[in-house]
Amino acid sequence: MRRGGRIGLVTQSGHQGRPLVQGTEFGVAFSRWVPTGNELDLEASDFIEYFAYDRDTDVIAGYFEGFKDPAKLRRALEAANAQGKPVVALKMGSTEAKEFEGSPGMLMPPFWSETWFKSRRV
Numbered sequence: 001m002r003r004g005g006r007i008g009l010v011t012q013s014g015h016q017g018r019p020l021v022q023g024t025e026f027g028v029a030f031s032r033w034v035p036t037g038n039e040l041d042l043e044a045s046d047f048i049e050y051f052a053y054d055r056d057t058d059v060i061a062g063y064f065e066g067f068k069d070p071a072k073l074r075r076a077l078e079a080a081n082a083q084g085k086p087v088v089a090l091k092m093g094s095t096e097a098k099e100f101e102g103s104p105g106m107l108m109p110p111f112w113s114e115t116w117f118k119s120r121r122v
Helices: 014-025 044-053 070-082 116-120
Strands: 003-011 032-036 059-064 089-092
Touching: 003 014, 003 044, 014 032, 014 059, 014 116, 032 044, 044 059
Parallel strands: 003 032, 003 059, 059 089
Antiparallel strands: none
8 A cells, every 4th residue: 555645544345445545556645544344343433533633634535334333423524524524435235224134244233224325415
């Protein structure tokens, strides 16, 4: 990954984030890239908030499948907004969350759905 850029990148998938980082071959540079993995302790919202206060980051970009805690996401986005840092998000998946209710492998809690993202223009 080429450092020295002003883009902080958060991905919930290292596999899907790698092609974004490979953009360095075309001159794209990042302040940092954080693949969040299984989010056992820290999640994407934590890193969005981190980048909001990071002096080396001007823009926050992300590849997201879902969020665990809507209040934490709101705080992170409000912090980015207060610092004047745009958040560019690619939200993957369009299956309604109710289809995953009760699934041990569920990535998105039942209150998250494509409708929620569309209603907030995310």
